[in-house]
Amino acid sequence: MTAPVTTDSPTVELSHPDKVLFPDDGITKQELADYFRDVAEFMLPHVRDRPMTLQRFPSGIGEPGFFQKEAPSYLPEWMDTVTFALRDEGREQRQILCNSAATLAYMANQGTITQHVWLSRADRLEYPDRMIFDLDPAEEDFGIVKFAANTLRAKLKHLGIPAFPMTTGSRGLHVVVPLDRSADFDTVRAWAAEFARKLAWSVPDSFTTELRKESRGDRLFIDYTRNAYGQTTVAPYTIRAKKGAPVATPVSWDELEDLESSQAYNLRNVVKHLREAGDPWKDIDRHAVRIKPLESKK
Numbered sequence: 001m002t003a004p005v006t007t008d009s010p011t012v013e014l015s016h017p018d019k020v021l022f023p024d025d026g027i028t029k030q031e032l033a034d035y036f037r038d039v040a041e042f043m044l045p046h047v048r049d050r051p052m053t054l055q056r057f058p059s060g061i062g063e064p065g066f067f068q069k070e071a072p073s074y075l076p077e078w079m080d081t082v083t084f085a086l087r088d089e090g091r092e093q094r095q096i097l098c099n100s101a102a103t104l105a106y107m108a109n110q111g112t113i114t115q116h117v118w119l120s121r122a123d124r125l126e127y128p129d130r131m132i133f134d135l136d137p138a139e140e141d142f143g144i145v146k147f148a149a150n151t152l153r154a155k156l157k158h159l160g161i162p163a164f165p166m167t168t169g170s171r172g173l174h175v176v177v178p179l180d181r182s183a184d185f186d187t188v189r190a191w192a193a194e195f196a197r198k199l200a201w202s203v204p205d206s207f208t209t210e211l212r213k214e215s216r217g218d219r220l221f222i223d224y225t226r227n228a229y230g231q232t233t234v235a236p237y238t239i240r241a242k243k244g245a246p247v248a249t250p251v252s253w254d255e256l257e258d259l260e261s262s263q264a265y266n267l268r269n270v271v272k273h274l275r276e277a278g279d280p281w282k283d284i285d286r287h288a289v290r291i292k293p294l295e296s297k298k
Contacts, residue, residue, distance in 0.1 A: 012105040021060040021111065024243045027267060033108035035239070038271045039103035042279045043237035046250075050117040051082055051095040051125075053232050058111035061241040065113070071096045079103055082122040087229060097122060113241045116232035120185070125229070127181040128188050129288065131195060132233055134223035135172045138216060142171075142261055148207060148220050149173050149256065155199055159294075162287040164280070167262040169240035169248040174233065178288040185229040191291050192224035198294070202274065239267055250281040 001298045006090045017030035036043075057065035071081045080097040098104060098115065107115070119128040152175050153163045165175045179188065193209075200222055202206040208219040226233050234240070234248045246263035247270045255277075265273060 006150045012102055012109060014105075014109050015134075019060070021113070022059060022243070022245050023060060023062050023068060025245060027245055029108065029111070031267070032113070032239070033105050035267045035271070036108050037101055038106035039237045039274070040104055043104070043235070044099065044101070044273050046236040046281065046284075047098045047115065047117050048082075049082075049097055049099065049121040049123065050119075050235075051084075051122065052098050052118075052235070053116040054096070054107060055114035055116065055241065056114045057241055059163070060111075060114065065241060067116075074105065079106065082125075084122075084125055091211070096176075112140050113239050115235040115238045116201065117235045118230070118232055120181075120229075124181055126184050128183075128185055128227065129181050130233075131177040131179055131181050131188050131192055131291070132226050133175045133192065134168070134226060134233075135175065136221040136223055137171055138218045138220065140171060142259070144206065144220050145171070145173050145262070146256060146259075148222070149175055150253075151203065151207075152199060152222075153253065154158045155195070155202075159292075161289055162292075164250065164284055165253060165256050166236060166248060166250045166281075167246075167259070167264065168234060169238075169242070169246035169263055169265075171262055173256075173262060176284075177291075180286050180288040180290050182290050185227065188291065189224070189227040191294065196222040196224040202296070250279065251281040255280070272279050 014029060014033055019029045021027055021029055021032055054068045055065055056068055080099045081094050082097055083092050083094040086093050119130040121129060133152060135145050137145050149165055156163045161177055164176045166176060168174055196209050200209045206219055207222055208216045209222050210216045236248060236250050238248050240246050244263060244269035247265045247267060248272055249265040
């Protein structure tokens with residue numbers, strides 16, 4: 001049995017559209033594909049031309065899934081890809097570029113629940129246009145996450161740098177800085193590391209940049225490590241493989257104050273929310289900045 005999903009171009013035929021992928025919620029492959037079709041207008045500007053890694057659960061989230069980086073040879077000809085040399089490996093890798101709603105539907109048919117994307121785009125892979133701070137609490141405490149996000153925002157604002165928050169659909173938040181692509185990954189990672197450490201030093205009882213979990217205690221981890229060549233992050237408006245199908249959702253700072261969880265938005269409510277409120281990241285690239293060296297800690 002197949003069911004067509006009409007997108008921009010072409011029509012994607014679903015196999016086994018009634019297959020349940022989220023057993024606790026009764027969410028089927030058809031509903032998954034319909035979601036990606038409906039959210040495409042909001043999601044595509046944020047993932048376009050970024051190498052994408054797929055997190056697939058062909059049998060549903062009740063079974064172990066797997067990550068797929070390399071684009072398979074059987075992809076339809078209409079799907080965009082990029083091929084690039086892997087650092088220090090002496091070989092090339094080809095990855096999917098998600099540039100159409102049809103691509104999202106095709107991936108849904110493959111059991112893709114979560115998309116992970118690079119922080120740079122295919123035309124300049126060495127130069128990121130995003131810098132990300134992943135705020136990861138030690139426990140289920142969204143209050144400390146919001147406190148950390150607002151503290152980070154204030155520190156960035158003092159430097160004249162804009163910040164955009166996104167729920168992760170898990171426990172934490174991402175705070176994202178749009179960049180003008182003038183700095184390479186090594187420069188951006190070094191800047192993010194120094195900034196994160198300064199932030200942790202400013203509130204040492206609550207924040208940490210310790211990479212080892214056993215050294216963090218009950219402090220929130222400010223993770224800057226994804227700011228590196230080849231690293232990925234969860235894509236805006238992607239779904240997490242969790243009960244309730246929570247969605248990683250860009251939000252405004254005002255909206256964040258009213259949220260009680262990073263899983264406030266999900267497959268069944270986020271599109272309605274976006275159609276009513278709009279995408280808070282719609283103009284994010286207009287705020288792109290050039291990072292400058294931080295002053296040394298005295």
